[in-house]
Amino acid sequence: MTTQQDVIELAQRAREASLGLGLATRAQKDAALLAMAEALLTRAEPILAANAEDVARAEAGGTPAGIVDRLRLTPERLEGMAQGLRDVAALPDPVGEVVRGSTLANGLELRQVRVPFGVVGMIYEARPNVTADAAGICLKSGNAVLLRGSSSAAASNAAIVGVLRDAAVAAGLAADVVQLVPADSHDTVKALMRARGHVDVLIPRGGAGLIRAVVEESTVPVIETGVGNCHVYVDAAADLDKALAIVVNAKTHRPSVCNAAESLLVHADVAGEFLPRVVTALQGAGVTLHGDEAFAAYDGVVAATEEDWDTEYLSLDLAARVVPDLDAALAHVRRHSSQHSETIVTEDQSVARRWVAAVDAAAVLVNASTRFTDGGEFGFGAEIGISTQKLHARGPMGLPEMTSTKYVVTGDGHVR
Amino acid sequence: MTTQQDVIELAQRAREASLGLGLATRAQKDAALLAMAEALLTRAEPILAANAEDVARAEAGGTPAGIVDRLRLTPERLEGMAQGLRDVAALPDPVGEVVRGSTLANGLELRQVRVPFGVVGMIYEARPNVTADAAGICLKSGNAVLLRGSSSAAASNAAIVGVLRDAAVAAGLAADVVQLVPADSHDTVKALMRARGHVDVLIPRGGAGLIRAVVEESTVPVIETGVGNCHVYVDAAADLDKALAIVVNAKTHRPSVCNAAESLLVHADVAGEFLPRVVTALQGAGVTLHGDEAFAAYDGVVAATEEDWDTEYLSLDLAARVVPDLDAALAHVRRHSSQHSETIVTEDQSVARRWVAAVDAAAVLVNASTRFTDGGEFGFGAEIGISTQKLHARGPMGLPEMTSTKYVVTGDGHVR
Secondary structure, three states, rough: OOOOHHHHHHHHHHHHHHHHHHHHOOHHHHHHHHHHHHHHHOOHHHHHHOOOHHHHHHOOOHHHHHHHHHHHHHHHHHHHHHHHHHHHHOOOOOOEEEEEEEOOOOOOOOEEEEEEEEEEEEEEEEOOOEEEEEHHHHHHHOEEEEOOHHHHHHHHHHHHHHHHHHHHHHHOOOOOOEEOOOOOOOOOOOOHHEEEOEEOEEEEOOHHHHHHHHHHOOOOOOOEEEOEEEEEEEEEOOOOHHHHHHHHHHHHHOOOOOOOEEEEEEEEHHHHHHHHHHHHHHOOOOOOOEEEEEHHOOOEEEEOOHHHHHHHOOOOOOEEEEEEEEHHHHHHHHOOOOOOOOEOOOOHHHHHHHHHHHOOOOOOEEEEEEHOOOOOOOOOOOEEEOOOOOOOOOOOEHHHHHHEEEEEEEEEEEEO | OHHHHHHHHHHHHHHHHHHHHOOOHHHHHHHHHHHHHHHHHHHHHHHHHHHHHHHHHHHOOOOOHHHHHHHHHHHHHHHHOOOOOOOOHHHOOOOEEEEEEEOOOOEHHHHHHHHEEOEHHHHHHEHHHHHHHHHHHHHOOOOEEEEEHHHHHHHHHHHHHHHHHHHHHHOOOOOOEEEOOOOOOHHHHEEEEEEEEOOOOEEEOOOHHHHHHHHHOOOOOOEEEEOEEEEEEOOOOOOOOHHHHHHHHHHHHOOOOOOOOEEEEEHHHHHHHHHHHHHHHHOOOOHHHHOOOOHHHOHHHHHHOHHHHHHOOOEEHHHHHEEOOHHHHHHHHHHHHOOOOEEEOOOOOHHHHHHHHHHOEEEEEEEOOOOHHOOOOOEEEEEEEEEOOOOOOOOEEOHHHHHOOOOOEEEEEEEE
């Protein structure tokens, strides 16, 4: 069984490795990323064999088919992981970027420069592709990473990390820039959460329960990701064709992800015209509506309970309510939003302006599907997660969000 | 006695007030800041009377003279507080600043915009001027603030906050944009630390013990400030005149603050020439040296213990050691630094380059005193503290560091 002390030792090895990685040039890091991509493909066989073990164990244990599918690797999925690493190699290096700079009145030269955090801990659930994605993003941003995946993917993760470490060494970096934290006990998660000073930042990715536990128990600084109770508000001045397309897309394009819509609010003035259209379209797409009285008047709509307004379904379910005005919509969002992505559909410029100003969320959208809140869609090229906290990073996190900064102050004997 | 529930209620009132404050224009906020400055002076009498109570209580309780001095307000100090508020009014509004923006390939307009955190909690020690400073910076950055000062300054803080609240109301803002959290029990600090969801960020300012407790116990995100075990490293290639001036300035200019130097490292190659000069100069300025063997050979130098390398003296004491080379200096700093401010004195460009790259600290300085790590010196105009953590803000924090961001995404019916 892995002990707290074992995890601290892993973190110390990560720190040691991070010293060299933090000074590595972009060329060295890109070479390592390309070597990792290559190695995932040339050594696909043992990875797929290890994954087959995990899958067999999950199936024998009665794991639901959907989760087994997320766990399963195929040659195509391995190629996707390799391509992800190549994509990260192609992105600019955030380390060394000068964020701001000036020459002070006394001649001191001041520069604020991006630097790696040092040691990053990732805690995540089943999908083994996260292992390669996270390793790649951390490596490019100069951070040594401790990967604590799910026990259900233990064999897959061990195989992947073994391949990545070998490739790092072949490219001249320390193996310990990527390390797997054993998932043999929940205590290794606890150990990461208490490793303040050894781990610089912890990023949990997974269900709401995991994230809440990490946020509440960790003494290591945490970046909270992912819970999305996203709303679409159809205003009195909405173009109802656009509204219909946006609601259907936000709900049904990929219901299992955090930027999928979970609640629909409709201004009373357009309810008479819009409700029949939206109910028909959503039900036609297989969506179960959990509606207030106005919605529940339609066949097949389930009466909503208070709980529905706070539920992140991650399924083909949608809470729906008619609101008397913009203020009521804002109040509903303020009360129930998880501050991820909130969309208004309106042609009224001053209403849109109020929505943008008043809604407190990582992404506030006008006449666009909530599904656009995504590092890929935003053009970041890689995404480690979507932060729903206000400190450090908010919204999709790309490479720059995986760095800190330091001030470099250059003088010539300056004193005060 | 103030209960946990009382503190939550204060935080809820702060949240309510923050909604209006977050939407206030710069003109409204500046008017409130100027009204506050004015009110501190026109209502100086009751503030000074309340302060006299605190001072009398402290003196009666045998509080050391230095601390009583920090607690004491004078007409001049009140004028300084008023001027601080006017200075903040003169600074640009960080809220609404577009940090980055682009038009995506599909025509979506993406902007990342600065927004207030919402509710900020400040936990700080004796000095009542922090009350006005923090209130001003929070107000300008659109944040409602909960001020939890020291019980020793309770009467002063109550008087100051009363004046500030009245001025806020006179300027058309809610009184609850500034609130004092009673210091009648340590439980109110605990209550702030557990008010996750009600308080967006907590900033402790004070001694190492206070900061450590907040960092370890808080479930509210924390910005760690202020502990500074700062080093000056005099390299083999140093200009020893510059080195002498920098060491003396860094240690003696204001020994009680976090950017004062606490440790001196000298390259062995210049020790023979530099040690007699620096020992004489420092002792002449009243400094007690805690030295390794090389330093302890000089009269009046106390032999250093292992503990000295980790001590933030905040007094006219300095730990001092000779190191064989740059690597040893870097290793010493890596082991003992609190990652605040680290200075090298050298004329060797490649040595300076290595120092800047390898030292992990909020500020890394070349040929300049550690005393320059300061919001005022950096030209930020106002400073809420100096962050020594890597997440969100690192180094002196001005108005932009008191904000989060949100992405504003504008389309015209865009779906994926």
